[in-house]
Amino acid sequence: MRFMVLVKADKDSEAGKLPDQKILTEMGKFNEELAKAGVMLAGEGLQASSKGARVRFDGKKRTVIDGPFTESKELIAGFWMWQVKSKDEAIEWLMRAPFDQTEVEIRQVFELEDFGPAIPAETLKSEQRLREQMAAKKR
Amino acid sequence: MRFMMLMIPKGYEKAAPGTSEAKMVAAMMKYNESLQKAGVLLAVDGLHPPSIGVRVSFAGGKPKVTDGPFTEAKEVLGGYWMIQVKSKEEAIEWAKRCPASENEVIEVRQVQELSDFPPDVQKAAAGFSEMQLQSGQRRG
Numbered sequence: 001m002r003f004m005v006l007v008k009a010d011k012d013s014e015a016g017k018l019p020d021q022k023i024l025t026e027m028g029k030f031n032e033e034l035a036k037a038g039v040m041l042a043g044e045g046l047q048a049s050s051k052g053a054r055v056r057f058d059g060k061k062r063t064v065i066d067g068p069f070t071e072s073k074e075l076i077a078g079f080w081m082w083q084v085k086s087k088d089e090a091i092e093w094l095m096r097a098p099f100d101q102t103e104v105e106i107r108q109v110f111e112l113e114d115f116g117p118a119i120p121a122e123t124l125k126s127e128q129r130l131r132e133q134m135a136a137k138k139r
Numbered sequence: 140m141r142f143m144m145l146m147i148p149k150g151y152e153k154a155a156p157g158t159s160e161a162k163m164v165a166a167m168m169k170y171n172e173s174l175q176k177a178g179v180l181l182a183v184d185g186l187h188p189p190s191i192g193v194r195v196s197f198a199g200g201k202p203k204v205t206d207g208p209f210t211e212a213k214e215v216l217g218g219y220w221m222i223q224v225k226s227k228e229e230a231i232e233w234a235k236r237c238p239a240s241e242n243e244v245i246e247v248r249q250v251q252e253l254s255d256f257p258p259d260v261q262k263a264a265a266g267f268s269e270m271q272l273q274s275g276q277r278r279g
Contacts, residue, residue: 004186006216018260042182044221045251046143052248053227055234062235069246074214076145076248081184091193091204099197105209106193107216110185115164123165130175134182 002041002109003082003090007102009075014048014068026098034082039093042081049075081109141181141223141250142230148217149242152209154188166238174222179233185218214244221250 018024034040046052049067056063069075084090090106097104112124112131164185174180192207209215224230227249234245253261 002184004184004216004219018256021259024260044141044143047249047251047255049246049248051227052246053231053234055231055237055239055245055247056241057237057239057243057245058241064231064235072214074212074216076216078251087191087193091195094195095202095204097197097202099202100200101197103194103196105189106195107189108187108191110187110218114187119164123168126168126172127164130171130180130183133175134180137181 001084001086002111003084003087004107004109005080005082005090005094006076006105006107007078007080007099008104009049009077010102013077014050014075016048016050023098023100030096030098033096034080034093039082039084040080041083043079045078046076140226140230141221141252142227143248143250144220144222144230144234144237145216145246145248146218146220146239147214147244147246149214149244151188151217152212152215154190156188156191158188170236170238171220173236174220174233179222179224180220181223182221183219186216189215217243 012019019027031040031043034043049069049072052067052069054065054067054069056065082090082093084093087106087108094104094106112127115124171180171183174183188208189212190208192209194205194207194209196203196205222230222233224233227247230247230249234247237245239245
């Protein structure tokens with residue numbers, strides 16, 4: 001099963017402030033453990049929302065709003081993508097992360113099999129092809 | 140440059156377990172293919188609703204687990220795209236082409252590259268790029 005692990009933004013991440021050296025080093029070690037265990041599929045940090053934008057949709061109309069998004073309590077500062085056997089295993093790993101004062105959300109990723117009969121076969125085939133093409137790019 | 144396009148569907152914070160965004164997937168398929176054909180698509184995924192998710196808070200370094208749903212959340216992530224483009228403007232152009240409805244907002248965020256960080260941080264993260272290569276992830 002795949003889980004996306006969403007690290008929530010805080011004042012510091014939104015100010016572009018980096019965690020201190022000790023935490024960075026511990027996080028490096030944690031990432032190494034994840035990689036060695038074959039759990040780590042991806043992990044990235046995101047630039048502060050001041051460097052971002054939002055797009056709103058209304059029929060054919062598009063409105064672009066520049067960051068920062070100070071009113072949002074749900075901004076993301078970074079994420080991991082993990083491959084594990086269960087949600088419990090994802091939680092166990094996350095409990096070991098060297099965070100000091102952060103909130104992190106774990107969300108299960110949709111696999112093709114999860115979509116069920118509601119999705120037409122043609123769409124599933126296209127989706128499958130797309131994933132194969134993306135995987136081929138990585139090699 | 141790499142950007143994430145974060146899909147924020149209104150009301151997804153209230154979605155029941157097993158909600159599969161069937162209509163969304165079909166609508167997005169052509170859009171995903173156009174991203175792929177243009178050579179910009181690095182990754183795309185949908186997320187099960189937060190009703191079956193979990194939050195872990197680390198106040199004072201002590202982890203505390205809370206099961207979803209998270210009723211106080213006013214917006215939650217429904218899915219994302221990771222794209223490789225030449226500029227933020229190009230990323231925004233791609234976001235505007237998404238066949239989203241007025242119930243959805245797409246947030247465009249730049250991905251941090253190692254080179255964005257000062258040398259001492261790059262050193263602490265040394266080996267991370269190598270790890271990502273080994274785990275098959277494409278670098279920006």
